[in-house]
Amino acid sequence: MFPKRVASLQPSGIRELFETAPADAINLGLGEPDIQPPREMIEAFKDALDRGMNKYGPSAGIMKLRGAIAENLKSYRKDVAAENIIITAGATEGMRIACETIMGEGDEALVPNPGFIIYGPDVALAGGRPVEYSLTMDNDFAPDPDEIQSLITPKTQAIVVNSPSNPTGAVYSKDVIKAICDIATDRDLYILSDEVYHNFVYEGEHTSFARYHDDTIIVNSFSKSLAATGWRIGYVATSKEIVEHLAKVQYYTLACPPTATQYAILEGMKIRKKFRAEMLSEFRKRRDLALSMLSKISSFTTPPVKGAFYVFPRYAQELRSEDFAVALLKAGVICAPGATFGTLGEGHLRFSYANSQENIARALDIVREVADRL
Ligand SMILES: Cc1ncc(COP(=O)(O)O)c(C=O)c1O
Known part of the structure; x- marks a missing residue:
């Protein structure tokens, strides 16, 4: 028996999901910049x-x-x-x-x-x-x-x-x-x-x-x-x-x-200032791309985002966020189910745009197909 404070800890839902992802899935689940540190x-x-x-x-x-x-x-x-x-x-x-x-x-x-x-x-x-x-x-x-x-x-x-x-x-x-x-x-x-x-x-x-x-x-x-x-x-x-x-x-x-x-x-x-300026300018383009593509999914409501590198749309489907994320995973896109972040995250999906514009575009096309089907 382990003490309650340890036994009650849950493994990170996001990591579990990542581990079952197909090798060629596009990862919009990342919580880290996709670039390397300054040389x-x-x-x-x-x-x-x-x-x-x-x-x-x-x-x-x-x-x-x-x-x-x-x-x-x-x-x-x-x-x-x-x-x-x-x-x-x-x-x-x-x-x-x-x-x-x-x-x-x-x-x-x-x-x-x-x-x-x-x-x-x-x-x-x-x-x-x-x-x-x-x-x-x-x-x-x-x-x-x-x-x-x-x-x-x-x-x-x-x-x-x-x-x-x-x-x-x-x-x-x-x-x-x-x-x-x-x-x-x-x-x-x-x-x-x-x-x-x-x-x-x-x-x-x-x-x-x-x-x-x-x-x-x-x-x-x-x-x-x-x-x-x-x-x-x-x-x-x-x-x-x-x-x-x-x-x-x-x-x-x-x-x-x-x-x-x-x-x-x-x-x-x-x-850091130069590094930041370059990173921010690229991430701003990615954010704009992600928001524009998500706005075309009729069952999603995606509020504007001003910071970090995540978008957190709400979806209209009667489906648990984990099931939605698994459906996306099978179609080749990794994202994080909203419920991972608390009960009020249910009904949302978290997409990270710490990925190339090309991958964001390909992934969100898949998301739209899956969302229209569900
Ligand atoms: C809000 C927030 N705080 C803290 C961390 C952890 O950061 P660190 O790598 O510095 O431990 C993360 C990582 O994703 C985060 O998103």
Whole structure:
């Protein structure tokens, strides 16, 4: 018998589905850029290995990288320093240790439904209880401040937010962000803000929750922004006090983030603006193509998306999203069933456009044929 907190964990539905896919299926299920990291960064990695960066480093990460990230974040807040940053093994580990650090036994955290799959389990593994708030298409997939207010109890410790969002592609307006921040300030709550898609905003600029709420814990990573998901480097940015506690928890989880990789990411950061501009311009074209093709499927309603690299149409067929996704898989297209991301994701499919324009066009032609048949 395993303890409930472990036994109740579900394997990722998306991964299970991928494993049964035919070899020639077109993958619109990807949660990562389909391009390689910048060449300069790969060279810097090899160089770091040659220079002997093969040993343990500090638990909170190397100071140079912490400092470079802090410099970047000054566009959100002038008072950010290296000590406000801890380097993590991606946002996944960052979110996990953040929950471990701030959640007490039985505390509650508000988590999005539909939302990225790790939040609920992270809260539960830390001994807390996830309480879901709704993201609906009718509200542009943005949190409703009134609902958030109504879910807060004396046990609430944090609100988990994710903008730009996976799976919906929504980017919250400044007004929504301010409203959530006002509630958190008023009720003395942390905001745990997953900002891994901060570089993928197609209209306007990314707004961080940290701009309007002091007790914000930003969880971010280089997985998407430098197309380096396999490198497992991310960071958490928050108060110096919380960073000190995070570093202790991280020590017992990971000892330290990988050393050579951090030096390589430091080089990657120097060219990140150029890398980002090129990636964003290509992804914008893909988004426009995906939206235009999905708009021609009569049984789909596809809201506009402003960020990340996902579209999240609702379909009219009386069919579970998993069955719809399996039908698409048999026809040669991989996507993620909406229900993977929570009960309110049912009736939706998530298509990632982290694939070539040619593949997106071919895949969405197949999706249209299948949808018209079902
Ligand atoms: C919203 C969101 N947060 C976090 C992650 C995990 O990112 P990382 O590779 O940095 O662990 C993902 C990956 O798909 C994601 O979509």
